[in-house]
Amino acid sequence: MLTDSYLHVSAVVQCLVVASVIGVVVGILVYRSPIGSAAATALSSVILTVPSFALLGVLIPIVGLGVAPSVIALVLYSLLPIIRNTIIGLSSVDPAVTDAARGIGMNRLRILGRIELPLAWPSILSGIRVSAQMAMGILAIAAYAKGPGLGNLIFSGLARVGSPTAVPQALTGTVLIVILALILDGILLAIGKLTTPKGIR
Numbered sequence: 001m002l003t004d005s006y007l008h009v010s011a012v013v014q015c016l017v018v019a020s021v022i023g024v025v026v027g028i029l030v031y032r033s034p035i036g037s038a039a040a041t042a043l044s045s046v047i048l049t050v051p052s053f054a055l056l057g058v059l060i061p062i063v064g065l066g067v068a069p070s071v072i073a074l075v076l077y078s079l080l081p082i083i084r085n086t087i088i089g090l091s092s093v094d095p096a097v098t099d100a101a102r103g104i105g106m107n108r109l110r111i112l113g114r115i116e117l118p119l120a121w122p123s124i125l126s127g128i129r130v131s132a133q134m135a136m137g138i139l140a141i142a143a144y145a146k147g148p149g150l151g152n153l154i155f156s157g158l159a160r161v162g163s164p165t166a167v168p169q170a171l172t173g174t175v176l177i178v179i180l181a182l183i184l185d186g187i188l189l190a191i192g193k194l195t196t197p198k199g200i201r
Contacts, residue, residue, distance in 0.1 A: 001153065001172070008149030009180055012135045015071055019078035020128055026079075027086025027124075028112065037087050044080035052077075052141040060145055070139065070147030077138050078131035085127030089120025118197060125192045129185055136181040140173070150177050 030036030052073065059069035093116050101111045117124075143151030150173040157169030 001176070004148075004150045004153055004173075005176055005180060008136070008139060008151075008177065009184065011067075011070065011148050012074065012132065012139055012184070015074035015135055016078060016128060016132055018071075019075045019131060020082055020124075022075070023079050023082030023127070024086050024124060027083050027090060031087045031090040037091075040083050041080070041087065044083050047076045048080045052138055053144060056142065056145045065146040067148060069145045070142035070149075073142060073145075074135045074139060078135050081127035081130040081134075082124065083127075085123045085130075086120065089123030090116055092123070093119045122192065122196055125188065125196075129188050132184050132188060133181050136177055136184065140177055150180075 026040050030040045055073050055076070056069050059072055063069050063072065097115060097119070098111055101115050106114070139147065139149045140151035140154055143149065143155045153173035153176075154170045157166045157171075157173065160166040160169075
């Protein structure tokens with residue numbers, strides 16, 4: 001149980017890191033283009049509408065069972081909130097602030113790194129938190145593809161329906177996922193407080 005809990009959190013965190021890098025980069029590339037922003041949001045929305053079992057069923061013949069389909073599915077499902085919130089956060093930066101930065105000689109990359117991204121960070125982090133909660137639940141379904149985590153405990157219990165330990169085992173896995181999701185959200189919230197400038201909070 002402890003091993004499954006560790007693997008569950010570890011897989012979610014690693015997939016979140018990958019999804020955050022991809023999502024923020026995509027958001028940076030498209031936020032100035034209404035067409036690009038709409039296309040990126042629409043594409044990631046379409047991915048999110050695909051049922052988990054269906055996506056895993058498509059991935060299994062391509063990458064096999066185990067960690068690979070689980071990681072790919074989690075990263076794909078985590079993209080929408082991060083991309084959308086990155087676009088919203090960057091688009092919400094007051095043009096007067098960036099104009100002032102240009103006026104003192106800052107180039108485009110410095111403005112992005114020192115002004116726009118810090119101001120957009122609370123919005124980006126909100127997207128990451130939403131993705132974290134979704135990934136926690138979706139990873140349980142990845143046990144269907146022999147993925148890591150507490151989904152194995154749930155599926156194992158459901159496979160023995162009728163025995164005295166079946167329901168308690170499935171419930172234990174479910175409750176642990178909820179608890180771990182709340183703990184991870186608390187950690188992300190604390191990270192947000194530590195990394196957000198006081199003037200933006």
